Amino acid sequence: MTVSSLFSPAALGPLQIANRMAVAPMTRVSALADGRATPRMAEYYAEFAAGGFGLVITEGIYTDRAFAQGYLHQPGLADEAHRDAWRPIVDRVHAAGGKIVAQLMHAGAISQGNPHRVPAKGPSAIQPAGAQMSFYRGEGPYRMPEEMSAEEVAEAIDGFASAAVRAREVGFDGVEIHGANGYLLDQFLTEHTNQRSDGYGGDLRARLRLGVDTIQAVRRAVGVDFAVGYRVSQGKVNDFAHKWRGGEADAATVFRTLSATPIDYLHTTEFEAWQPAFGEGPSLALLAQRHGSVPVIANGSLHDAGRAADMLDREEATVIALGRGALTHADWPRRVRDGLPVEAFNRALLSPIADLANADRLRPGR
């Protein structure tokens, strides 16, 4: 098994990283109730950089004090106090030799905990599939969302842009716009959750427009020398099996359209990153490489180092991102380098609540 490709440097636009291993974004609902990040979160993020990950992508951070917040105790970048609370985290990751990108997230119709506003708002008033996630302190079915007005759509775009500016001000190395996993931008992309009759609904290009407008607004706000990425998936937290109806043709449209905007990378996520995206044929990461024109981060069950290196060697991705693998071993890169054993993921880390206090109970004496 050769894993050396994991250890070569890479660039995501203006963002230079020391190797090709990233921590995937993971919500840990461990912020203060008002959305400020904590010293415990700084320790948590610094461990990944000290463990050898070249890039840390933060958990999804809510962008505004309107409808963006998805979960109680989710961190925000919606005001100056939020911004300043991220500074020790950014500084500690940098001090440990890593780079850190803030994932910007608007939960839209599947918000299950938002102290700022009462209703959940999304593209259309359609009952979300699935049930609220108990490990993020939710219970029962999702609320019936209201349709966002044109003004509320504009406010959501502004929220992303303002949060990106705050991320830049506090020293993040870039932002990743969360366009995946069933949250607001993915709700607009998906035909059954977007029944709008304005310019944001209709064919695939129209349904992608909110993502495109958000990228443009973020780029205008942060300037050119700051990395802006975009995350894409088929599956959703409330509908794991969803596939794009038009198969590879849809993938071509999605990746061409997104990479014609001023983004620096695409981040694709599937349950198993190397599997065909549509029953047979190329993986979603490879489709992003083929039809897009920017580097690709591939995510999904890549905690086997040989498999991860294979994705790079076959040029299906520029960087690989680990979720559960990084939670199991914050020093996964060093273990791989030194040939140390890698354990299986323990679901108890996230149960009953997916927060850091719960994980700490499993590591007495830390």
Ligand SMILES: Cc1cc2nc3c(=O)[nH]c(=O)nc-3n(C[C@H](O)[C@H](O)[C@H](O)COP(=O)(O)O)c2cc1C
């Ligand atoms: C506890 C937990 C929280 C997550 N939160 C987010 C999130 O905030 N944003 C996001 O884009 N993906 C999130 N994900 C998905 C991961 O980024 C990743 O796609 C998923 O874990 C699959 O990768 P893996 O097989 O390496 O774990 C989360 C996953 C886990 C396990």
